[in-house]
Amino acid sequence: MRRFAHLKQIDPNTYQVRAIVSGQKPPQYSREKVVEAPPSIDNARLFQLYYHYGKWIERKEFVHEKADGKFHAVRWVGPLLDGSGYASASRNCVAALNEAGVQIQAKAVSFEAARADYGRTGEIVDALLGRRISYTVNIVHMTPENFRHHWEPNCYNIGAFCWETDVLPREWVPECNRMDEIWVPCRWTADVCIRSGVTVPVRVFGYCLPVEDYADVKPYRVPGVDPSWYKFYSIFQWTERKNPQGLLRAYFTAFTEDDPVILILKTYRSNYSKGEQEAIRAEVRKIRQEVGGERPPKIILLLEMMTHAEILGLHRFGDCFVLPHRSEGWGMPHMEACMMGKPVITTAYGANLEFTLPEHSYLIGSHQIPVSGMPWIPWYKNHMTWAEPSVDECREFMRRLASNPSEGKEKGRRAQEFVLRKFSRETVGRAMRRRLECIWGRQVKVTLGMIVRNDERFLSMTLPLIRDCFDEFVAVDAESSDRTREILKAYGAKVIVRPWNNNYSDARNEVIRNATGDWMFMLDSDEAMFPEDIEKVRKLMEQAICIRLPRIEFVTDGAHVDETVYPDWQGRVFALGNGFHFRNRVHEILYKDSDGKSAWEMGYFTDAPDCPIYHYGQCRSREEVWLKHHNYRLIQNGLPPLDAVPPNVEIKPCEDLKPFTGDHPLKGMI
Secondary structure, three states: OOOEEEEEEEOOOOOEEEEEEEOOOOHHHOEEEEEEOOOOOOHHHHHHEEEEOOEEEEHHHHHHHHOOOOOOEEEEEEOOOOOOHHHHHHHHHHHHHHHOOOEEEEEEOOOOOOOOOOHHHHHHHHHHHOOOOOOOEEEEEOOHHHHHHHOOOOOEEEEEOOOOOOOOOOOHHHHHHHOOEEEEOOHHHHHHHHHHOOOOOEEEOOOOEOHHHHOOOOOOOOOOOOOOOEEEEEEEEOOOOOOHHHHHHHHHHHOOOOOOEEEEEEEEOOOOOHHHHHHHHHHHHHHHHHHOOOOOOEEEEEOOOOOHHHHHHHHHHOOEEEEOOOOOOOOHHHHHHHHOOOOEEEEOOOHHHHOOOOOOOEEEOEEEEEOOOOOOOOOOOOOOEEEEEOHHHHHHHHHHHHHOHHHHHHHHHHHHHHHHHHOEHHHHHHHHHHHHHHHOOOOOOEEEEEEEOOOHHHHHHHHHHHHHHOOEEEEEEOOOOOOHHHHHHHOOOEEEEOOOOOOHHHHHHHHHHHOOOOEEEEOOOOEEOOHHHHHHHHHHHHHOOEEEEOEEEEEOOOOEEEOOOOOOOEEEEEEOOOOEEEEOOOOOEEEEOOOOOEOOOOOOEEEOOOOOEEEEEEOOOHHHHHHHHHHHHHHHOOOOOOOOOOOOOOOOOOOOEEEOOOOOOOOOOO
């Protein structure tokens, strides 16, 4: 019987630890035992250790030992049956992991009595609720005061949550630090966690939606609405944070009854009772009387519970989603509107900034005010702040779109392209799985890719520095006549020899076809990086799809750089198995199968500005540099390259050079 102990209490003077000791028995049969802990253990590491077979070991080591194939599984705990945005996000994350091939057991914890039809995603979750499997990772997707109630002693525990103000509640910080790591949906919330004192790793995995649910959606017809009217709509719970008063004041002062516009509000308060519905109607009447004038614009309230399909139909029916909130932990209705190709008017504050970007959304300015108006939620404190969005800006955006619908349609189209790429269940599920595989001890396999031709000079300098940073090495050799292939094989490369056809993309794509890793990391033979920078890029792979690196261009003697081309971003690090490939004969650009635009245009790249590539290819004579660049232009135009500089060509020295005074990988060798 395997026995382990979950540390429960520690005496800092005697180092006696009170632990829950259990084996292959239900938890209720566990017993307490006092054991001696080594003096190196302190309170900060209380939840990071196990007493296992008579010795203290790191929890991560314990999880790795247990995770031997059949134990590669996850338990997800969250409000999976509720109707809130939290619950919707939780359901989609569970479905994303399931579709990514992760074995998962789901556990529902409910905070609402009402239930609705959650469509195909709900069916996936329902099937996982009854599973009983062995798991080593426990993900608790709730606000952090709930973490302790679902913490598992024999697991790697992950706390997942979102938040809406400038700081976390003080009580939440130790609850977060009790976990092994924290998952949040956006960089904004990650910054809030770190500022608030969370010290365990904080990782970002955006919330996701099933792409197929947003195709061929039938409009939800709202009675009494003329299809020719411009239809503003919003979906939210009627609370101070959602700021319905600001929305109504902007709308009632922007239009009159004569304008061909309407505002449709799908909302509720604490529940769907008749009393709560009447309270909403009364508040709408009050604001309309205060600011709406004698002929206020048209408005319709939808106060009954709607199915998921009906909500999607409302998105299809409307023309523009608008919500000047005070803050969002994510903004699921905003994201659904983007998925449906609708323009979004919303506040430039909170987690929604992960996907409502200025390029394709209408962002309302704001100033900070103290949190108030929601006393039933104890975690909102008066020392916290959130946004007070500008009613004037919201009003002007609404007028602008009502008078120019085509502009809004174009913005909505761009928003749809962006969220379909970045926040599909396939994309987010794959990213979460990569992180789980790291936890289970399976390191991400990274392939170093190269195309070479007579490059013995540079390979002998660059490979000793970088080769050990990668798990696989694949090189395409364009029929070198020097020692290039000999050097490559000495460093364990899989070498593919193919004739040179004056097409760099063809050669790079041949490298991709022969790679077996999870990621491709392409460097040229005349490029180098510091090993510690390569390690930073590897860590970034846990949360990215493609990564861009800046490139420093060394020239002539290796002591000068050409600043005119910096940062010269290089997009040659990307996840394999996603259909990525290169196009163009020279100056190759990364594309994805079925995408008409480049990976950069499609928003796939994450930048790593502090991990530069050092390029030494121009550390040659001026004649060699001129010939290299001239041949690039010839190849680009389908012409054969030259073997030498024509005798009538005058080569002028470069005037844009600057001495390089810092350190670089090949310093002293070039």
